[in-house]
Amino acid sequence: xxxxxxxxYAPLEGExxxxxxxxxxxxxxxxxxxxxxxxxxxxxxxxHQTQIAKIENGTRLLRFDEVVGLAKALNxxxxxxxxxxxxxxxxxxxxxxxxxxRVQKAEQEWRTARDIEQGAKARLEEAEREYDxxxxxxxxxxxxxGQDADxxxxxxAPGSPWDPLRKGPSAER
Numbered sequence: 581x582x583x584x585x586x587x588x589y590a591p592l593e594g595e596x597x598x599x600x601x602x603x604x605x606x607x608x609x610x611x612x613x614x615x616x617x618x619x620x621x622x623x624x625x626x627x628h629q630t631q632i633a634k635i636e637n638g639t640r641l642l643r644f645d646e647v648v649g650l651a652k653a654l655n656x657x658x659x660x661x662x663x664x665x666x667x668x669x670x671x672x673x674x675x676x677x678x679x680x681x682r683v684q685k686a687e688q689e690w691r692t693a694r695d696i697e698q699g700a701k702a703r704l705e706e707a708e709r710e711y712d713x714x715x716x717x718x719x720x721x722x723x724x725x726g727q728d729a730d731x732x733x734x735x736x737a738p739g740s741p742w743d744p745l746r747k748g749p750s751a752e753r
Contacts, residue, residue: 596638597663598661600665601666602616604668611654617632620632623649
């Protein structure tokens with residue numbers, strides 16, 4: 581008599597493997613079927629939530645380009661998506677895989693934030709360099725640019741509450 585465990589771990593292949601991976605990865609990413617269909621639509625595929633449900637339950641066949649699109653929509657390498665089964669919610673590795681996905685997402689967010697910070701720093705340095713060049717040029721022309729202070733003097737934006745020329749109740753201090 582065969583045990584239920586032996587049948588449970590039968591390797592998945594082909595479309596069954598892709599459907600399994602799609603469902604597990606979609607749930608791990610906390611995406612609804614509608615969310616995944618929307619991502620596929622943004623990639624140029626005409627997908628609807630019902631198509632995602634049919635793929636997951638094995639009643640809709642997939643074209644190769646759709647499999648590649650699904651992998652992209654789920655942010656996973658297509659090769660792994662089509663060849664290796666990911667852990668399902670009832671499998672022991674599922675919790676670890678979800679934690680790994682969260683680590684990967686946090687690392688991506690960190691890299692994005694670092695790139696934004698580096699871009700902002702470069703723009704700040706360029707603006708400071710430009711300010712210094714203009715101040716030097718004006719000083720060479722005999723214009724008093726107030727260079728006795730280390731920090732440049734900035735003026736309030738026109739129309740801001742601190743603008744001395746602004747008309748209205750906040751201009752009276």
